[in-house]
Amino acid sequence: xxxxxxxxxxxxxxxxxxxxxxxxxxxxxxxxxxxxxxxxxxxxxxxxxxxxxxxxxxxxxxxxxxxxxxxxxxxxxxxxxxxxxxxxxxxxxxxxxxxxxxxxxxxxxxxxxxxxxxxxxxxxxxxxxxxxxxxxxxxxxxxxxxxxxxxxxxxxxxxxxxxxxxxxxxxxxxxxxxxxxxxxxxxxxxxxxxxxxxxxxxxxxxxxxxxxxxxxxxxxxxxxxxxxxxxxxxxxxxxxxxxxxx
Amino acid sequence: xxxxxxxxxxxxxxxxxxxxxxxxxxxxxxxxxxxxxxxxxxxxxxxxxxxxxxxxxxxxxxxxxxxxxxxxxxxxxxxxxxxxxxxxxxxxxxxxxxxxxxxxxxxxxxxxxxxxxxxxxxxxxxxxxxxxxxxxxxxxxxxxxxxxxxxxxxxxxxxxxxxxxxxxxxxxxxxx
Numbered sequence: 408x409x410x411x412x413x414x415x416x417x418x419x420x421x422x423x424x425x426x427x428x429x430x431x432x433x434x435x436x437x438x439x440x441x442x443x444x445x446x447x448x449x450x451x452x453x454x455x456x457x458x459x460x461x462x463x464x465x466x467x468x469x470x471x472x473x474x475x476x477x478x479x480x481x482x483x484x485x486x487x488x489x490x491x492x493x494x495x496x497x498x499x500x501x502x503x504x505x506x507x508x509x510x511x512x513x514x515x516x517x518x519x520x521x522x523x524x525x526x527x528x529x530x531x532x533x534x535x536x537x538x539x540x541x542x543x544x545x546x547x548x549x550x551x552x553x554x555x556x557x558x559x560x561x562x563x564x565x566x567x568x569x570x571x572x573x574x575x576x577x578x579x580x581x582x583x584x585x586x587x588x589x590x591x592x593x594x595x596x597x598x599x600x601x602x603x604x605x606x607x608x609x610x611x612x613x614x615x616x617x618x619x620x621x622x623x624x625x626x627x628x629x630x631x632x633x634x635x636x637x638x639x640x641x642x643x644x645x646x647x648x649x650x651x652x653x
Numbered sequence: 654x655x656x657x658x659x660x661x662x663x664x665x666x667x668x669x670x671x672x673x674x675x676x677x678x679x680x681x682x683x684x685x686x687x688x689x690x691x692x693x694x695x696x697x698x699x700x701x702x703x704x705x706x707x708x709x710x711x712x713x714x715x716x717x718x719x720x721x722x723x724x725x726x727x728x729x730x731x732x733x734x735x736x737x738x739x740x741x742x743x744x745x746x747x748x749x750x751x752x753x754x755x756x757x758x759x760x761x762x763x764x765x766x767x768x769x770x771x772x773x774x775x776x777x778x779x780x781x782x783x784x785x786x787x788x789x790x791x792x793x794x795x796x797x798x799x800x801x802x803x804x805x806x807x808x809x810x811x812x813x814x815x816x817x818x819x820x821x822x823x824x825x826x827x828x829x
Contacts, residue, residue, distance in 0.1 A: 421750035430783055527791060538750065540743040542782070546791020547739050571739045572762035588742060588760050588768055613791070637811045644818035651825050 426521035436525045444562040445595025446517040453513050468495050522593050531591045541591045545609040547571045553599050565599040568592050675712040677774025680752045682707045731770050735788035737761045743782050757782055
């Protein structure tokens with residue numbers, strides 16, 4: 408029932424609830440979500456924010472009720488006192504309405520955040536209001552950056568940031584307040600080391616600048632030719648000759 | 654001898670007709686006009702800008718790259734080649750998703766912070782994204798599979814040795 412409702416809402420809001428895998432790479436694609444600890448951390452942060460808002464509401468009410476109103480002339484309070492009450496009730500009602508919605512948003516942000524890692528590319532899918540899908544080929548990645556803040560260390564999480572070439576003009580970027588387009592962040596990874604190792608191995612296979620030079624050497628398929636097999640054949644042939652001569 | 658493993662060849666259907674002028678879909682205009690409403694008091698001016706942008710917007714995909722042009726008073730044309738694409742982003746906010754639109758942002762390695770090219774209003778944006786992905790560097794390189802055989806000199810040498818010995822064996826058999 409709840410699941411049906413969830414799917415219906417996701418469909419209504421057109422939020423992609425499945426990862427898009429590059430065609431032809433389904434066989435070796437690894438799809439993973441952020442770690443469960445990431446979700447728990449987000450929920451804790453949400454509860455802290457909500458508790459803060461509630462405390463602020465209570466403090467505002469106390470200040471109005473016991474501080475400010477008493478400083479007003481009594482006839483104003485008698486005639487317009489209901490306005491203060493209405494404002495306070497409205498604030499409380501808004502808080503109650505947004506509470507489940509914020510919770511849902513945090514939950515969906517977690518369940519609809521997909522990372523797809525294939526032999527050739529990394530894809531990050533995220534966002535509820537603004538859906539964003541970033542595709543980086545591993546050949547183009549310039550550097551990897553694993554970050555942990557103290558809270559993330561406590562929860563055993565890390566963020567993995569991948570960067571591609573370009574993306575100067577930092578001041579203009581800050582003015583736009585948008586995330587950099589040459590940067591992808593895999594938030595809340597439990598096992599960042601494995602993802603890092605996979606990407607790094609592929610990066611090392613491309614011994615070039617990652618800028619699309621025409622003379623690029625492309626990584627060769629590993630162990631495409633079985634050297635041992637060929638050598639065994641040669642040895643067998645040699646033995647046959649020896650036997651013939653012998 | 655085992656045959657070298659050839660990676661699966663990706664057959665990408667041409668999502669976009671090549672060497673043809675492509676116009677954006679009409680629902681892009683609807684999206685543009687709704688978007689211009691959000692700009693408040695200057696909405697009439699942004700609406701005019703978007704109207705002309707929609708009507709002059711042209712895309713052209715060829716074998717090597719994309720061209721995009723728009724504008725009446727200030728005209729702009731952008732060209733880039735598939736091989737130089739650094740990353741592809743697909744973005745859509747709620748309104749765009751309702752209209753079935755999405756923006757494909759394409760970056761190259763230039764020093765620009767924003768996207769070099771933003772493809773808007775394409776009928777099948779997912780297919781175009783796959784089309785571009787298949788052609789960008791490091792995504793699907795046909796040379797990679799052939800390079801394995803051609804560059805492995807050691808294997809070739811050993812292969813040669815085996816062949817030579819086999820020939821020798823045959824020759825001896827004829828003699829004997």
